[in-house]
Amino acid sequence: MKTVFSPLHAGHAGNVELISGAIVPAFEKPSRAEFIKARVESEKLGPILPPESHDLAAAKKVHTGDYIDFLPTVWPLWEASGRTGSAMPFTWPTRGLRGDVRPKTIDAQLGFYSFDGGATFVKGTWDAIKSSYDVALTAAALVKAGEPSAFALCRPPGHHAGAAFMGGYCFINNAAVVAQWFRDQGARRVSILDVDYHHGNGTQEIFYSRGDIQVINLHADPMTEYPFFLGHADERGAGPGEGFNLNYPMPFGTSWDGWNTSLEDGCAKLTAYAPDVVIVSLGVDTFEKDPISQFKLKSADYPRIGRRIARLGLPTLFVMEGGYAVEEIGINAVGVLTGFEDR
Numbered sequence: 553m554k555t556v557f558s559p560l561h562a563g564h565a566g567n568v569e570l571i572s573g574a575i576v577p578a579f580e581k582p583s584r585a586e587f588i589k590a591r592v593e594s595e596k597l598g599p600i601l602p603p604e605s606h607d608l609a610a611a612k613k614v615h616t617g618d619y620i621d622f623l624p625t626v627w628p629l630w631e632a633s634g635r636t637g638s639a640m641p642f643t644w645p646t647r648g649l650r651g652d653v654r655p656k657t658i659d660a661q662l663g664f665y666s667f668d669g670g671a672t673f674v675k676g677t678w679d680a681i682k683s684s685y686d687v688a689l690t691a692a693a694l695v696k697a698g699e700p701s702a703f704a705l706c707r708p709p710g711h712h713a714g715a716a717f718m719g720g721y722c723f724i725n726n727a728a729v730v731a732q733w734f735r736d737q738g739a740r741r742v743s744i745l746d747v748d749y750h751h752g753n754g755t756q757e758i759f760y761s762r763g764d765i766q767v768i769n770l771h772a773d774p775m776t777e778y779p780f781f782l783g784h785a786d787e788r789g790a791g792p793g794e795g796f797n798l799n800y801p802m803p804f805g806t807s808w809d810g811w812n813t814s815l816e817d818g819c820a821k822l823t824a825y826a827p828d829v830v831i832v833s834l835g836v837d838t839f840e841k842d843p844i845s846q847f848k849l850k851s852a853d854y855p856r857i858g859r860r861i862a863r864l865g866l867p868t869l870f871v872m873e874g875g876y877a878v879e880e881i882g883i884n885a886v887g888v889l890t891g892f893e894d895r
């Protein structure tokens with residue numbers, strides 16, 4: 553399987569985040585992608601290709617144009633306002649406040665275009681976001697050209713980014729971009745299978761009223777886990793999308809047996825939908841040693857995930873999302889891919 557990777561991810565570095573009452577170095581850090589790349593090499597998964605540059609038209613098919621145009625302005629505006637550190641929001645237009653006016657200052661705009669304070673900017677962030685988008689589209693083109701599978705080693709991740717909001721380390725929703733891209737290339741139906749520990753709230757929001765893109769999410773129950781405000785089992789899609797959004801919330805402590813029950817049900821629904829292509833939002837923060845997560849999957853479980861996905865028998869694009877146990881992130885992410893190849 554070919555991997556697409558860009559070194560430009562590394563400029564998105566030194567960010568901080570707010571967690572448990574403290575400002576700490578962000579868990580979403582450059583070493584994540586480097587460990588995965590090293591494992592792709594040591595396992596001889598296949599060639600590692602650089603991305604081709606794409607304009608932002610494909611991003612603007614799933615995000616609003618004003619949101620995408622805002623992203624490259626953040627760091628220059630932040631610097632111009634005299635600040636250093638990580639650019640991040642601290643005020644949001646929540647219920648009862650006005651969400652229809654976009655204020656002028658950078659602090660207000662950051663809040664206007666986010667659902668939390670978890671997507672932060674440093675100098676190299678926009679170039680990293682753009683490279684991650686290019687990685688996803690380049691890998692998608694490989695599958696479109698006939699490769700049975702490809703691995704988009706995206707960083708930053710994307711599945712928390714909605715049509716007009718960032719959050720949870722995510723800016724452009726890479727999986728959503730490529731799902732729409734496959735549709736525009738002639739795929740009749742596309743399935744997104746999101747196996748990240750956290751609910752892909754952005755992906756759900758983008759496609760909630762769509763019948764042509766099925767979204768299947770396996771994740772920790774949002775009653776008790778981030779991102780909290782979406783991802784319940786009764787969210788099944790709206791209008792033409794009714795029945796095409798499937799959520800599998802699971803309790804803290806879930807290990808392979810429980811998780812696999814959801815995977816099997818999701819795969820059955822996916823097969824019944826008969827898509828032309830599958831996009832896997834590949835998070836490996838379901839791992840027992842993940843520092844911010846509460847599931848109990850073991851390294852030996854990841855190849856089983858890959859094997860099950862291979863049995864779908866469909867062209868498959870893996871798009872990297874979360875996973876924060878950096879020592880094992882390569883073993884687990886690449887474990888899914890070697891399992892998919894049954895080796």
Ligand code: OKP
Nearest residue numbers: 570571720748750778874875
């Ligand atoms: C991104 B992905 C409080 C802690 C919130 C955010 C986790 C984002 C996960 N600021 N943690 O789905 O792996």
Ligand code: ZN
Nearest residue numbers: 748749750874
């Ligand atoms: Zn996650």
